[in-house]
Amino acid sequence: MVGDKRENNNSTIEVILLTNGFNHQSVPQSYIQPLEKRPTNPPPSLHSAKTTHQNTPIIDFRDGSNRADIIHQIFKAIEEFGFFQLINHGISAEMMDEVMSLGKEFFEMPFEERSKLYCDSMETPLRLISSVTYETEEFHYWRDSLRHACHPLDEFIHAWPLKPAKYREVVGPYCVKMRALASKLMELIAEGLGLKSHYFDDGDITRIQSMVINHYPLCPDPSLTLGLPKHRDANVITLLTQDVSGLQVLKDGEWMNVVPLPHAFVVLLGLQMQVISNDKLRSADHRVLTNSTTARTTITTQISCTMECTVGPAEELLDEINPAKYRPYKYQEFFESYLAVNLDTEEAMKHYKLQT
Numbered sequence: 001m002v003g004d005k006r007e008n009n010n011s012t013i014e015v016i017l018l019t020n021g022f023n024h025q026s027v028p029q030s031y032i033q034p035l036e037k038r039p040t041n042p043p044p045s046l047h048s049a050k051t052t053h054q055n056t057p058i059i060d061f062r063d064g065s066n067r068a069d070i071i072h073q074i075f076k077a078i079e080e081f082g083f084f085q086l087i088n089h090g091i092s093a094e095m096m097d098e099v100m101s102l103g104k105e106f107f108e109m110p111f112e113e114r115s116k117l118y119c120d121s122m123e124t125p126l127r128l129i130s131s132v133t134y135e136t137e138e139f140h141y142w143r144d145s146l147r148h149a150c151h152p153l154d155e156f157i158h159a160w161p162l163k164p165a166k167y168r169e170v171v172g173p174y175c176v177k178m179r180a181l182a183s184k185l186m187e188l189i190a191e192g193l194g195l196k197s198h199y200f201d202d203g204d205i206t207r208i209q210s211m212v213i214n215h216y217p218l219c220p221d222p223s224l225t226l227g228l229p230k231h232r233d234a235n236v237i238t239l240l241t242q243d244v245s246g247l248q249v250l251k252d253g254e255w256m257n258v259v260p261l262p263h264a265f266v267v268l269l270g271l272q273m274q275v276i277s278n279d280k281l282r283s284a285d286h287r288v289l290t291n292s293t294t295a296r297t298t299i300t301t302q303i304s305c306t307m308e309c310t311v312g313p314a315e316e317l318l319d320e321i322n323p324a325k326y327r328p329y330k331y332q333e334f335f336e337s338y339l340a341v342n343l344d345t346e347e348a349m350k351h352y353k354l355q356t
C-alpha cells in the first residue's frame, strides 16, 4: 500500500508516497518493471569503492589548475562518458554533509508531517511527489522526491519546509553557493564551445534553479525495480551528490555504475545544453537502481530554462558546414512533450530534430 488520504479544505486527496511509514514486504505489482527494463548487471557495492577512480572521469577545480586544461578535460569527459565527477569545487564537506543529513531527516519524519507537502501540481514552488509521472506512467519507480525552486532565494525560501528546523538556515546558503558553482561550470563550457563566457548567464536560459532531494527507500527486491528509468535530464545542467551507489550512466551501450566519491558532485548535462551546443556536447542516458539494505538519498541542483525561453542551437556555432540540428522551440513545449512520453528522450527529441 503506498497511498493514503489527506483532508484538505474539505476535499480529500490521495497522498501517494513510498515513505509512508510502512516497511515494504514485497514489491507492489505496479512497481515491477517489464523484463527488458530490469537491471541485469551485478549491483554495485554500495559505498565508495577502491576501484572508484579507475573508470570515472574526475575534474579537479583545485586552485592553480590551468583554465584551458580544465575546459579540455571537461569536453573529453563529456565526449567519452557523458558525465564527470567534480572535486575541490569550493563547497565545504561540512555544508554538503549538513544538507545530506537534512535531506535524510526530512524523509525520516513522520508521514503525517510530510504528507502536508504532498502535491501533484507542477505549478507550486514546493512539491513532494512519488515516482516520476505517477498519473500517466505504466510502471512506477521506487523514489519519492522533495523539490523546490531556489532562485532568487528571497522569492522562494518562504515556501520551503519548516521542518527539519534548520532546513532554511542551512539549505539557503547552500543553494546560493551551488548557483555560483553551476555558473562557473557553465562559463567554462561556454568558453569551450567558443561562445562568450557569460552566454549562459543571459536571463531566461538558466534563470530557474531547483533543488531536488531524491529518496529511494529500501526495496524488498531490487532485481524487479528501478529508482528512475533510463532518461536524460530535460534541463541545462545537473549537479548531484550521492552517498550510496545506485546511479548508472549508459556508456557504449552498457550501464556503468557511478560509484560515490566522497563530497564530489556528479555533473550531467541536460538536453537543453545538448541542443544549444548543436550536439557538440551530449546529455547522457542515466538511471537509478534500488537496493535492499541502505536507503539512498541524493541531492541535486538543477539549472533550467524558464518556460517562456526560446531554445535552439547557438547562432554563433552555425554555418554552412555546421547547420542547425534542432529547430528553435519554446521550453514549455519541450518540457510538456518530454513528460507526455514519460521521459523517453528519443521519442521527445523527434519533434525538435531537423533532418541534416
Ligand SMILES: O=C(O)CCC(=O)C(=O)O
Binding pocket: 212, 214, 228, 233, 240, 242, 246, 247, 286, 287, 288, 298, 300
Ligand atoms: O538520484 C540519482 O542518482 C539520479 C537522479 C536523477 O537522475 C534525476 O533527478 O534526474
Ligand SMILES: [Fe+2]
Binding pocket: 231, 232, 233, 286
Ligand atoms: Fe536525471
